[in-house]
Amino acid sequence: MTDNSKKYILTAVAWPYSNNHLHLGHLAGAYLPADIFSRYHRMKGNHVLMVSGSDSHGTPVTVRAEEEGVTPKDIFERYHNSFLQTFDSLGIEFDLFTSTDTSNHADVTQDFFLRLKDEGVLYEAEQTLLFDPDVKRFLPDRYVEGTCPLCDSPNARGDQCDDCGSTLDALELIEPRSKLSDSTPIRKESMHWFLKLSAFSEKLTDWLQTKSGWKPQVRNLSLGMIGAELPDRSITRDLTWGIPVPIEGYDEKRIYVWFEAVIGYLSASIEWAASPANIENDSRSWKKWWMDSEAETYYFVGKDNIPFHAIIWPAMLLGYGGLNLPTNVPANQYLLMSGTKASKSRGTAIWAPDALEHLNPDALRYALTASMPETSDSDFTWQEFVRRNNDELVARWGNLVNRVLQITNRNFNGKIPERPANFSHESSQLIELSEQAFDRCGQAYEKVELRNGLQQAMEVATATNRYLEDRAPWSALKDETHGFAHAGETLFTALQVISNLAILLTPVLPFSSNQVLRLLGQSGTATAHGWEPAPIFPSTNLPQPTPLFEKLDQDEIEQLFDSTQDSSS
Template sequence: MPDRVLVCVAWPYANYLLHVGQAAGAYLPADIFARYQRLRGNDVLMVSGSDCHGTPITVTADREGITPREVVERYHPKILEVWERFGISFDLFTTTLTENHYAVTQDMFLRLLEKGYLYRRTDEYLFDPEVGRFLPDRYVEGTCPYCGYTEARGDQCDNCGKTLDATELRDPRSKLSGARPVLKPSEHFFLKLSAFEEPLREWVSRQPHWRRNVQNFTLGMLNEGLKDRAITRDISWGVPVPVPGYEDKRIYVWFDAVIGYLSASKEWAQTRGEPEAWRPFWQDPATRSYYFIGKDNIPFHTIIWPAMLLGYGGLNLPYDVPANQYVNFAAGQKQSKSKGTGTWMLDLLDQYHADVIRFYLTTIMPESNDSVFSEDELIRANNDVLIATWGNLANRVISMVHRNFGGTVPAVASRTPESTALLAECESMFDAVGNEFERCHFRGGLQTALQLAQSANKYLDERAPWKAVKTDPDHAAETLVTALDAINALKTLLHPVLPFSTEQLHADLGQEGAVRTQGWRFQPVQPGTRLGPARPLYTKIEPREAAEA
């Protein structure tokens, strides 16, 4: 029986272009994982969409003098273009502007209200006296009360990752006018997070497979005590609050964004004409659901969303939340679209093969520590590792079979112990790499697969088939066939990371169909197979200093 796996990926705000931090932090790991699970033959549903609400969108709209909807219409297609060109294989990438999403969000709201997990409360909120508007979330900046970071936003501190109430900020200033805000009362709905403290603590403690930092961060928040949080805002853009008297307010963007995972699953089911198909992904307790996010999103996925799910009832909690640290632009400077610091994915895709970018970003995936993106390092990774260890291996062997055996895989009678050893390594790699990918260790999975490429290179160098072919053609044939077997294994092992070039190689190895439908297993190349052309998988890139000189 195949397993069922739900792959949920953070909803990017449709207010800017996507940068490498988001790609390496959330989208690429999710995609490698989903591709790996599909190869295993599991039922996978991978969903996300553009987050079209909240102050990140309205702040951009105000700044650019356009409507929030126009902001979304400008950036959503650009996001879709990145998925297409970068090979992020969503089953559905939608938006939070659909009727379905509004309905699912309001249903969640009303059910939580009915069950007593939402209540109304009047508090004082920051208000800009100059423009006469409340200042929710990102309309206000100030100093973080926890870490002293001076550019904390009203909703959270990017430095220490704490979620904030705007009124907690020290020295707050309005993003609309720069004015010092005043306090003004307003009534809002609150999510009774405090009611979930114990069940959440019990649940989080039972997740030994979680990343240590995710678990500790979450337990830390639980130990400090959960405060109930306002889930409506004085703002005119967002999902309407389905309660009379709240016409001027909207549901808080994070409340509706996390519901997006569920609403997108329902939309996917409707679109494929099986409206109930979302249920097993959410209601069968055997389904594992993974949430791929960056570290700033942890509280929303390990506390707020699980609390909402517990309150709603009958829906699976996350199985794992493999949150990543940050990819920085330069040491200590986060890639951030709202701050305008970053390397844009569309620019990179104009310059480099998608698989080269995927390869390099996997090597710097911030699984345990922050990392730094560098274009020079990308070029080095392409030339010195990707091509030197893997691309050349495939290209050399296919070329030699063309040169010496007319492009047809020769038959071999028996294999020497060195060849048998390499084949055994091919077999065992499927478990070794699979175990890494299964645990969301994508750097480790890639490094492990590359060890097989190194073994194959060493094997070839030791047996020098280019020389042996003149004196002992059978020996050369055995070497090349065994090397082709290793290349065929690597093609599958590397497919989740390098989907485009491994599909090309699959054709060049004379194989039918597509790698993605072959299964996660070792398959030797059959004798008599006609190989395709020996096309290089990647091209060498001139280092930038040389190019500029």
């Protein structure tokens, strides 16, 4: 039996270039928001398929391999394993995290290429490219650097300027220089295949106009780029690492990494459907997420990827036909490191493996969510991280849980108190507040306003602390005639709200939420419980409470990360 009220939701997450470890900017930009969003929808009972994989191709990988004197495959495998460890430590739960280095992906990509060619949206033409006369090689994408013609950043690359987010043609770079020899490139002709993007301007504009719920910066950037006339894009490169072009005479060329990486969302879904992880045991079930018009697809990417997901990939999907366009591309802005953008390719990053070696994963998830760059760039500092950990996570949530459990343990024989026959106004009001938070918090998560969702939950924690101060069960217990019943009601109420809060916080804090449920004497995970209030049961034995989080010292944390900052780069 399928429940028709349950939605099919594809969570498509940016494919990281496997040329370095992930850093905190990646986690806050794409992976953590995708995981929070997916956890929420899984708890709602929706059918979530969350896929991504390592981008094993492209010049970021080959440039690094040449720098180290190893093969591109060595580089790709090293960082693919690093990504898997990071996701495991941080609790990022993919249904499938694969790579572009699979025969399935090559097949799906070549099929896509040939279909677009048959549909008449690809054409072959001679292209003028930059060529290094010293080493006698063409310089695709990242093999050339120079000054951005749009924002004057000196760090623009042949494919893109990270500083202003524009996609570039290497020929537009001011004062280009070769990454291979540092020489000034010359121009040379080469035959390539092009995607006729210009043919999609009108359709894309009409489609984007309907997306009034998108983040304004994503929609406006995309509409602006289309309005300025879309140039056709070459989708093959003079490289030998990558997916072969399924056309005769192209042995020395490969399909452009961006063209094939976005196809990865589709090929990963197909790979997942054919794998044992698909309990439906039906290799065609990927179609429910890609072909059913009721299904929803969300692309979690950083702002530098907006053009590829809001323009180029939709154009490819329109050209292919029969596949769903993005429901939303809730791209995040950048997480800056004290004013410097953290770039995987260029330093000043805090590497995910270092961070997760030293920090509680939920503490990191909390801080990154609370200052997630959803609508504008935000700055990550250790000072702010420690403040959020100590003043918010520990003081407002961790201590609340610990305090209520300690008092209950000491005064109620380590059991959840009896449910009061009558609740006072303030007690029933607090329980109601926590129950209503499921709607408010859920709506925020559905709109991918994750900071807001977290804030809605934390406000319930604040209200519970205030309630405890007002009711002061520790004082009430000193009154031997009425105190016990009064304190019993207070603690029962607080424990009930804590149980609800554990569920509300699960998308952001999955590890500690499970711990809270265990401390309340419940079995099963918060995720399995589903998105609804979690009743507590009187007389349940409570285990000895253990603190959820630790207070941190800013100096210690800064010292720790000053010394490890560069160890993995």
